[in-house]
Amino acid sequence: MYAAADFLAIVPAHWDEHRFAEPFETGERMTHRALELLAIGGGPANLALAIAIEELAPDDLSERSLVIERNETVAWQRGMLLPEAQSQVSFLKDLVTLRNPRSKFSFVNYLHSIGRLNEFINMGNFWPYRVEMSDYHQWVANSLEKVRLECARECQEIEPRRDSDGTLTGWVTHLADGSTIGSRYLVVGAGRDPYIPPVFAGLPDDRIIHSTQYLPRIAGLPGDVPYRVVVIGGAQSAAEMFDAVGNDLPGCHRTLVMRSIGLKTYENSKFTNELYFPSAVDDFFDAPPDAREQILREMHISNYSGLAASTLDDLYKQVYLDRMTGKGKLRIETMTDIASAREEGGEVVLELADRRTGTVEELRCDLVLLGTGFVREMPTMVRDLAASLGLEKIEVTRDYRLKIPGQADAACYLQGVNEATHGIGDSLLSMLAARGSDIAHDILADRAGRAVTLTSTSVTAN
Incomplete structure (x- = not known):
């Protein structure tokens, strides 16, 4: 009788090369690589998965896994890494601690390794600065020993591969540089598409800045021009840009435009925050549609359409001072x-x-800043993949595996886009450690099951 570990060893290390691999071209760039797992997107979701793979999976999987990131570096919310902005999630909800508090990849170990642990403790704050959380993610990427991470690798297309019987055997991911990567397992964690309201579609690109591009775009503008700036939105990103642009373009006149009756704080009581526990995912997933709808409706203000209390207070003081001094440079x-x-x-x-x-x-202005968030439907990459599979509906299992009809010897997992089935915290840091574990264990179970099948087939053949 074989143990699960024995089954894992039976899976051939080069299982996919006969399906995908063309010989590597000579020279510096490879045209095709054959891996077992490819994760698209170097953000916190796939970093948490990479840690889980390193800590839970055998070497023949972890060393044949790759994370690709389209940008030159790993960063978290790179467009909004404002100097004083803080994370709204506890540092203990990092990439690994809720799954493995002894892990070397924890935020605490990051602080210790760079010599800032004492100062952080002395600050007496659960919420790190956004820039140091981003630096922590880059530190994790640099600290991976088995799973590889490559930057400047942009995915352009994902092509499902099937054998002559119609069985899904894997994926070929086409990159912008013309190369391809074949894999049995695919994880899409590239985030949602920025939402640009249709009313702004006709404006030139140089007149509009979405929050995801705020810092690099604003840095290219002269700081001594008295711009008339309009910020669209009534939530955290809009408020942060409304505040930041006053420092980045000191002579500007600012107007904040929103559909709501006014700025308001997040609802963040300790009771409702329990719905951000990883354990809440099971209850939400198993709940009937009307219960899910109620939870999402009542929890909306805990994550959307609100501000951190400190942000709101600081902003009101600015508006008060502007009114008191009669400067008239702020308008809401x-x-x-x-x-x-x-x-x-x-x-x-x-x-x-x-x-x-x-x-x-x-209202005439020079620049429009969009704090309009992200498209609520599935990202373009996921919808294109679903179309290539002939899926009428995009659905995932409890373990985030995309449901694909028919016979499949390959699997695809979706990260951060399953709020409708997995709850309000699906796109947030709170769930990353547990979700990485869920996906890693599902892959390991799939490999073990495939090993059983291979063994049984071999025994029958003999």
Whole structure:
């Protein structure tokens, strides 16, 4: 009788090369590589998975796993790494601690390794600065010993591969540099697409900055020009940009436009925060549709359409001082829709529709900053993959595996896009350690099951 570990060893280390591999071309760049696991996106979700693979999986899987990131470096919320912005999640909800508090990849060990642990403890704060959380993620990427991570590798297309019987045997991922990667297991963790409201579609790109591009784009503008800046949105990213642009473009006049009645804080009681526990995922996944809908509706303000209390207080002080001094450089428009947006005579012209009175007012500006969040539907990459598989509906199992009809000897997992089935915390740091474990164990179980099948087939053949 074989043990599970014996089954894992039976899976051939080069299982996929006969299906995918063409000989590597001579020269510096390979045209094709054959791996067992490819994770697309070098953000915290796939970093947590990489840690789980290193700590839980045998070498023949971990050493044949690769994470690719399209940017030149690993960073967390790179467009909004503002100097004083803090994470809204405890440092203990890092990439690994909730799964393995003894792990060398913990945030605490990161602080210890760079010599800042005492100072962090002395600060007496559970919430690290966003820039140090981002640096922690890069440190993890640099500290991986078995799973590889490569930057400047952009995915352009994912092609399912099937054998002559129609069985799904794996994936071929096409990169922007013309090379391809074959894998049995695929994990998509590249994040959601930024949401650009249709009303702004006609504006030139140099007039619009989404929050995901705030820092690099704003850095390219002259700081001594008295820009008229309009920020769209009533949540954390919009408020942070409204605050930051006053320092980044010191002479600017700022207007904040939102549809809500006013800025409000997140709902973050300790009771509702229990719905961000990893253990809450099982209850949510097993709940009927009406219960899921109620939970998401009532928890919305705990993650969306709100601000951290400290951000709101600081912003109100700025508005108060502007009114007190009569400078008139800050303006906030509530219950307001953008009826239209156009460029005219070197200016952006916005038509503001007051939802209370129905009146429409023109507002002329130079720059529009969008704190409009992300598209709620599945990312383009996932929808394109689903289309290539002929899926009418995108669904995942409890272990985040994409449901694919028919016979399959390969699997795909989706990270951070399953709020409808896995709960409000699916896209947040709170779930990463546990989710990495769920996916890693599902892959290990699949490999063990395949080893059993191979062994049984071999015995029968003999």
